[in-house]
Amino acid sequence: MRNNIVCIFTISFGLLTLMQVTNGKIFSRCELKKALEKNKVNRSFIAHWVCLAESESGRNSSKLTKKILYDMYGIFQIHSNEWCGRGGVIGGSCWTRCDNFLDDKLDDDIACAMKVFDKYGFKNWKGWEEKCKKQDLPNLSDCT
Numbered sequence: 001m002r003n004n005i006v007c008i009f010t011i012s013f014g015l016l017t018l019m020q021v022t023n024g025k026i027f028s029r030c031e032l033k034k035a036l037e038k039n040k041v042n043r044s045f046i047a048h049w050v051c052l053a054e055s056e057s058g059r060n061s062s063k064l065t066k067k068i069l070y071d072m073y074g075i076f077q078i079h080s081n082e083w084c085g086r087g088g089v090i091g092g093s094c095w096t097r098c099d100n101f102l103d104d105k106l107d108d109d110i111a112c113a114m115k116v117f118d119k120y121g122f123k124n125w126k127g128w129e130e131k132c133k134k135q136d137l138p139n140l141s142d143c144t
């Protein structure tokens, strides 16, 4: 009897943990703004970054897009191979595991996205080209 209860408890807890991992986190616009500010992203571009994340991942920090030659990771959909290593391997110009971009800690995502930006600019991101460039950006003035 006691064993059954322990067993059910363990399974439920396991499922709960699994669900949390797979669901990731949808950042609100204001939460994302805050994270960008904390990482000293140029204020003139913050609305662009929020728009970009919205377009690329729906602000979903665990968004993973699988392609054949590369995958795209996290809220900014950072590409494997050039920027990070796939399959748990440390690599890319950001010298990290791509999987590290799937959690809801954004400091590393932001640092790497800034490197991508330094090299290619916003035009690296199709989502930015399509939804943000020369378009209305999210209004963040109500964020406290």
Ligand SMILES: *[C@@H]1O[C@H](CO)[C@@H](O)[C@H](O)[C@H]1NC(C)=O
Pocket (backbone or CB within 6 Å): 042, 043, 044
């Ligand atoms: C922020 O970006 C603007 C526009 O490109 C630029 O004029 C300004 O110097 C930048 N500020 C910082 C602190 O880099």
Ligand SMILES: *[C@@H]1O[C@H](CO)[C@@H](O)[C@H](O)[C@H]1NC(C)=O
Pocket (backbone or CB within 6 Å): 022, 023, 024, 026, 060, 061, 062, 063, 064, 065
């Ligand atoms: C976030 O992305 C992950 C991985 O792509 C997906 O499984 C999950 O359903 C997404 N969450 C939401 C709320 O869309």
Ligand SMILES: *[C@@H]1O[C@H](CO)[C@@H](O)[C@H](O)[C@H]1NC(C)=O
Pocket (backbone or CB within 6 Å): 139, 140, 141, 142
């Ligand atoms: C953004 O929202 C604020 C408050 O709701 C409003 O006063 C302001 O006009 C808006 N700015 C733009 C550019 O729409």
